[in-house]
Amino acid sequence: MTVKLEFLTQDQQEIDLAKRYWAMDEEGAYLERVGDLLPFREITQPGGVAKYVRQICRAYDENQVCPLCDQVLRINGRTEAKKTFQRSYHPCDDCQERQREEQEKRESAERAELEKQLAPYVAHVRSKTISYSDLTDDVVLILQAIDALIGPRLTQGTFSRIDCNELTPMGADDFIDRLYEQDVLEDDPTAARPEAYFLKDGTVWHKKSMVRYFLPPETSLGAGEEAFRVLLDREFSDAEALSNLWLDYAVTDVMRYLHYQCAVHNQTLEFEAIEKIEGTVRHGLRKYSVAQMWFIMWKVVRDAAALASRTYYNLEKAAATIPTKIRKQLEIADQGTGPRNDWSRPEPHIAGSLGMVFNSLFGLDEFSKGAKVIDLFTRLGDQGRGDAELHDLAAAFMKETLEGQRSLPALEAFAEMVRTGLSTEDALMKTIHRNPEFFR
Incomplete structure (x- = not known):
């Protein structure tokens, strides 16, 4: 035996x-x-x-x-x-028990070390504040869109990435990453699940899907609705930031539709192909609308599916032709009247909270052509620069007249120009031009 x-x-x-x-x-x-x-x-x-x-x-x-x-x-x-x-x-059972005890000791030591390393970070993020008025226009738009999804949790609580999944048609990860990397959003280890943070080679790492984020309080106003009003009342003027954010968003809207069409026709895109397509789509959106790009996506995927049925072709080879087909369709569109602009959004395909903010503030949607969108933001930028120049001019006017002890006659001259019906800018300009002695 x-x-x-x-x-x-x-x-x-x-x-x-x-x-x-x-x-x-x-x-x-x-x-x-x-x-x-x-x-x-x-x-x-x-x-x-x-x-x-x-x-x-x-x-x-x-x-x-x-x-x-x-x-x-x-x-x-x-x-x-x-x-x-x-x-x-x-x-054997005894060795397994020893391994279990050793593992528990290691895990306990790692937890203690993790808590030790996290403690100063937690203290730092809890005391951090940021100036809401200094945030860029694109950041403010994203925060407004997140606020529309989660409400007070943005400034008075914490939230996860999954809470913001409906920010765009393709989720929120890229946009959350942007805000986090710019130190606009912070993460709170004390609000996350225990396994969200871990040590790797002696350094603290975290699992993005488990992290809890929050918007730090405003430097002067603190947290809450009054502070967030600074972001809701923002007057937008950064043409480049707004244009790039629109393109970032619009690309997600087009790519969501492309993936939907590929699923319908059993097409699978390689990672390299997706990167190439995103670049091409972004370029196309500078001129065409999201709906026009949807039409192109529909056409090229349908053509690729038909190609897959031919002799010497298969689904993989046919899908590999999609990036080139998209660029070809844009070349054809540039030489003609452009793609159709009446393509409708599929039922399960949402515009996302960021899309709704663009629509609410600027009247933009999937039918807005890219060239007109960029022109709109350019005009906002020009207007913003004009307001800034007027502000600088007014500041110089007040400084010079005060220092020269000529503030009273200067104000009287300015008031006279306003009474004639001139705008603030024109009244200020005429006051300066007609009264050079105020600045001697």
Whole structure:
């Protein structure tokens, strides 16, 4: 017998049952079938024998040794016994227990070290404030869109990426990353699940999907609705930031539709192809609308699906032609009247909160042509620069007249220009031009 037994009972009938259960010949074949051992007391079914035998004795297979300590391994039933000697892949029970205790010690030490490293970071983010008025226009738009999704949790609580999943048609990850990397959003380790943060090579890492984010309080106004009003009342004027954000958003709207069409026609795009397509789509959106780009996506995927049915082609080869087909369609469009602009949004395909903000503030949607969108933001930028120049001019006017002790006649001259019906800018310009002595 290659199985060594350690009895937990002194009942001779139970001992005999265990011996008969484990008895085998020189070749390792069991001498009796389990059914031949029945009935035994209250046991009448073969399935109950092994369980009963485990309760009255421990069995150790001398053909199996622990890979760590070389001790024979305990087994629980006949099927676990081996006919030839071998080193087990699994440690024995004692070694497993030692491994478990060592693992618990390591994990406890890692948790202590993690908490130690996180403590100063937690103190830093809890005390951090930012100036809302200094945030760029694109950042403010994204924050407004997040606020539309999660409300007060943005400034008075915490939120996860999944909470913002409807920010755009393709989710929120890229936009959350942008705000986080610019230190606009912070993460709160104390609000996250315990497994969200971990040590890797002695450095703290985190799992983005488990992190909880928050918007730091405003430097002067603190947190809450009054502070956030600074962002809601923003007058936008940064043409470049607004144009780039629109393109970023519009690309997600087009790519969402492309992936939808590919799924319909069983097309799979490689990662490199997706990157190439995103660049081409972004270029096309500078001139065309999202709906026009949808039409192009529909056409090229349909053509690729038809190509896949041809001899010497398959789905993979056909899908690989999609990036080139998109660029070709844009070239054709540039030489003609442009793609159709009446393509409708599929039912499950949302515009997203950021799209709704663009629509609410600027009247933009999937039918807005890219050239006109960029022109709109350019005009806003020009207006913003004009306001800034007027502000600088007014500041210089007040400074010079005060320092020259000519503020009263200067204000009287300015008021006279306003009474004639001139705008503030024109009245200021005429006051300066007609009264150069104020600036001597």
